[in-house]
Amino acid sequence: xxTRVWIIILSLAVLVCAVWWMLVSTPSYPSKIVGIYQNGxxxxxxxLNSVTGEREITxxxxxxKNTIFISHGHIEMKSAECPDKICVKHxxxxxxxxxxxCLPNKVVIKFESSSDGADAKTGAV
Amino acid sequence: xxxxxxxxxxxxxxxxxxxxxxxxxxRLDTLLSVQNKNSEIYRLxxxxxxxxxxxxxxxxxxxIKIYNMTDGAFDITTEPLTRIWGFYSGLKNRxxxxxxxxDALKTVGAEHxxxxxxxxxxxRNTSLDLGGIAKGYASARAAQILExxxxxxxxxxxGGNIRAVGSKPDGSDWSxxxxxxxxxxxxxxxxxxxxxxxxxSGGYQRYFEENGQVYHHILNTxxxxxxxxxxxxVTVVSEDDTLADALSTGLFVMGLERASSLYSENNTLxxxxxxxxxxxxxxxxxxxxxxxSQRSFEVIKI
Ligand SMILES: [Zn+2]
Numbered sequence: 001x002x003t004r005v006w007i008i009i010l011s012l013a014v015l016v017c018a019v020w021w022m023l024v025s026t027p028s029y030p031s032k033i034v035g036i037y038q039n040g041x042x043x044x045x046x047x048l049n050s051v052t053g054e055r056e057i058t059x060x061x062x063x064x065k066n067t068i069f070i071s072h073g074h075i076e077m078k079s080a081e082c083p084d085k086i087c088v089k090h091x092x093x094x095x096x097x098x099x100x101x102c103l104p105n106k107v108v109i110k111f112e113s114s115s116d117g118a119d120a121k122t123g124a125v
Numbered sequence: 126x127x128x129x130x131x132x133x134x135x136x137x138x139x140x141x142x143x144x145x146x147x148x149x150x151x152r153l154d155t156l157l158s159v160q161n162k163n164s165e166i167y168r169l170x171x172x173x174x175x176x177x178x179x180x181x182x183x184x185x186x187x188x189i190k191i192y193n194m195t196d197g198a199f200d201i202t203t204e205p206l207t208r209i210w211g212f213y214s215g216l217k218n219r220x221x222x223x224x225x226x227x228d229a230l231k232t233v234g235a236e237h238x239x240x241x242x243x244x245x246x247x248x249r250n251t252s253l254d255l256g257g258i259a260k261g262y263a264s265a266r267a268a269q270i271l272e273x274x275x276x277x278x279x280x281x282x283x284g285g286n287i288r289a290v291g292s293k294p295d296g297s298d299w300s301x302x303x304x305x306x307x308x309x310x311x312x313x314x315x316x317x318x319x320x321x322x323x324x325x326s327g328g329y330q331r332y333f334e335e336n337g338q339v340y341h342h343i344l345n346t347x348x349x350x351x352x353x354x355x356x357x358x359v360t361v362v363s364e365d366d367t368l369a370d371a372l373s374t375g376l377f378v379m380g381l382e383r384a385s386s387l388y389s390e391n392n393t394l395x396x397x398x399x400x401x402x403x404x405x406x407x408x409x410x411x412x413x414x415x416x417x418s419q420r421s422f423e424v425i426k427i
Contacts, residue, residue: 040296084137101135101294108295118315119293122360123304124327125285 033112034075034093036068038105045112048073061105068109075109077102134271134279135294142274146267150283153266156180157259159204159252160213169245170204170252177245184255184262184367185238185245191258191371192235195387199375200346202237204252205229210351211333212342218333220340226349233346261324261370264288268366285325288366292319298415306357306400313358313400314418322366326373327358327400345378354380355402362412363395372397381407389427 032048038059048070055070056078064081077087077100087102099110130150132143156178158164169175177185188201206229207213209221221229237251247253264283268290271279279290280299289299298317305311306329316323328341328351345352359377363369372395376384381399388397388409396412406422413424 037295037297040292099294103135103137103294106295108293118300118302118312120280120282120287120299121285121302121304121312122287122323122325123285123309124306124325124330124358 032073035108035110035112037108037110040106046070046075048075059105059107061102061107063104066102066105066107076100077107077109080105130284131282132267132271132279134276134290136276136278138275139279142271142276143279145274146270146281149270150263150267153180153259153263157184157255157262159254159256166253166255169247173249173251174244174246177243179243180262181245182240182243184258185240185253187262187367188255188258188371189235189238189240191368191375194391195372195375195379196383197234197346198378198383199257199371200233200235201253201255201258202233202235202251203344203346204254205232205250206344206346206349207254207342208252210340210342210344212331218335218340220335220338221349230346230349257326257374258367258371260284260286261322261366261368264322264370265366286366286370287323289318289321289323303360303398303400304358307404313398313406314416314420314422316360316362316398316412317415317417318362321362321364322369323360323362324366324369324373325358325360326377327356328352328377329357343374343377352378354378356380357400357402357404359384359400360398361395362397362415365394368395385409385425388425392427 033045034048035045036043051070051072057068059066063083066080067078069076069078074092076092080088080102082102082104087100090100093100093109099108101108132146134143155161155163156165159166161167165175165177165181191199209225209229211218232250237248239246260283264281264286267281268288271290277291278294281288287301292298298319300315300317301323302312302315303325305313306327328343332339332341341351343352356377359373361369361373376397392411396409398416399407406420407425408416408422409425
C-alpha cells in the first residue's frame with residue numbers, strides 16, 4: 001500500500017517536472033517577423049505572431065496607394081491602385097521564397113531572414 | 126547539365142525572358158558537355174580537331190587565359206585524368222596505378238591545345254573537360270538575356286553557381302549563403318551581393334573512399350591526385366561569371382597562400398571566401414563589407 005502511494009507521488013512529481021520543463025524550455029510562440037519595404041528602405045518590421053486585433057498600413061507610391069492588412073499571423077496586400085494588381089492577387093504572405101511584391105509602387109513585403117533565410121545558397125556540386 | 130537550375134526574375138516581361146534564358150543555358154550545355162555525343166567538345170575529344178563555333182572558341186580562349194593566370198591550377202585538359210579516377214557518370218571510382226597517372230599527366234596542360242582562327246586541334250591523347258567553367262559562361266549569358274529583356278532584378282542558380290542580376294526588387298542586396306562543407310544544411314556565412322556571380326568549389330560533395338582514404342574530384346595536374354591544398358571549400362565573388370567559376374576550382378587547387386598572392390595582384394577582379402581543413406574561415410578584404418558570419422574569420426589584406 002505504502003509503495004503504491006509513493007509510486008503515485010513519484011509519478012506526479014515527474015509529471016509536474018515535465019510540465020514545468022516544457023513551459024520553460026519551449027518558447028511561447030515562434031516569431032514570424034515580416035519586413036515592409038518601399039523604395040528599398042524599411043517601412044516597418046512586425047512580428048505577426050505578436051499582433052492582436054487587426055491593422056492596416058497605407059503606403060503611397062508613384063501609381064497611387066497600397067493598403068496592407070495585418071492580423072495575428074497574417075499579412076496581405078488588401079488593395080492597391082497599381083496598374084497590374086499582382087500584389088493583391090498574391091494573397092497572404094506564406095513563404096520566404098515568394099515575397100509580396102508591388103513592382104509599380106516598389107513595395108515589398110517579406111519574411112525577414114533568420115540566420116539562414118538567404119535568397120540563395122552556393123556550394124560545391 | 127545534370128544540375129538543378131532555378132531562375133527567379135522580377136518584372137512584367139519576366140516569364141518569356143526566363144524561358145529564353147533557360148533555353149540558352151540548355152543550348153550551351155549541349156554544345157559544351159563532355160558526355161553529350163552531340164556536343165562540339167565531344168567531337169573535338171574524339172576527332173582531335175574541329176572547326177569550332179564562336180561560343181566554344183570564346184570559352185576556350187578564356188579557359189587558357191585563366192590557366193595562365195593560375196599557373197595551370199585551373200586546367201581544362203583534365204579529361205584523361207578525371208576518367209582514370211572514374212569521376213564520370215557510368216564509371217566506377219578507383220585509385221589508378223602510378224603508371225596510369227604518369228601516362229595521363231603527359232596529355233595534360235594547355236600547351237596541348239592549338240587554336241588557329243576557328244580551328245581547334247588537340248595533341249593525340251589530350252581531351253578537354255569544360256565542366257569547371259561552362260556553367261559560369263552559361264549563367265553570364267542567361268544574365269545578359271534577362272537584362273536585354275528588361276529584367277533588372279533576378280537570381281540565377283545553376284547547380285551551386287549563383288548569379289545576381291541587379292539587386293532585389295526593393296533595391297536591397299541579395300543574400301547568398303555559403304554551404305558549410307561539413308554539413309549541407311548549415312552555412313558558413315552569407316554574402317550580400319548585387320550584379321555579381323558567386324561560385325563555390327570543394328571536395329566535399331563528390332568523393333569516394335578506398336582503404337580508409339578519401340579521394341575527391343578536384344584533381345591537381347601537377348601530381349595527378351586529388352588536390353591537397355589544406356582547403357575544404359573556396360567561394361569566388363566576381364562580376365565575371367566565367368572567371369568566378371574557373372577560379373573557384375583554381376584557387377582550391379592553389380591553396381590559401383598562393384590564392385592570396387593571386388588575389389593581391391587581382392583584387393579588382395575577384396574576392397574569395399576560404400574554409401580550411403581546420404575549419405578556419407578567411408575572406409579577402411574587398412568582401413569585408415558584404416560578408417557576415419556567426420563564426421570568427423580572418424581578413425586577407427593585400
Ligand atoms: Zn501592385
